Amino acid sequence: EVQLVESGGGLVQPGGSVRLSCAASGFTFSAYWMHWVRQTPGKGLVWVSRIKSDGSSTSYADSVRGRFSISRDNAKNTLYLQMNSLRAEDTAVYYCVRDGSATVTFFDYWGQGALVTVSS
């Protein structure tokens, strides 16, 4: 059974940093692109970042480029999102998501989400 379990969320002050982790199991983690998608409470889904299966390529949404960094450790089956210079508008539930295709991009498995609240 595929499982994605996020951790590391919580309350952080504006300008602060936090690192999210996503522990993957039930599939060959090193074979899949992975993404982070966020959702502000009561609002829609917004793509944040993605990383290639071997970690050699990354992409970011304009709103987080230069502040967030995605990485992975295939030996530990874990995906990360380092979030720096946080702003109130970064407050959201962050989902770790598996990309079911290396060429098309669709999200076949989602984690339960980690809430990050940016507030003083």
Add this chain to the structure above:
Amino acid sequence: SYELTQPPSVSVSPGQTASITCSGDKLGDIYASWYQQKPGQSPVMVIYEDTKRPSGIPERFSGSNSGNTATLTISGTQAVDEADYYCQAWDSSTVVFGGGTKLTVL
């Protein structure tokens, strides 16, 4: 940047057919996917690559994509289908979601 537009809400009577549209420039030239999200839950993929249903998704869910519009169709809509639905596409290395449609089963 690429944008996908969905109606904010759609209402349907039980047993009837619900259609949720997703519009984007030349959307038919790229693949669209659809996700269902119920309150307090993570999204679930119901359609991928325009028309394909993942294992475990009921046959009443179907999709199409042509021109500038992708459509999610739910035939014989049931009360359990009441949820938010999001379309998604991939364009020029950027993933885009529609704003979401709240489906109400009256």
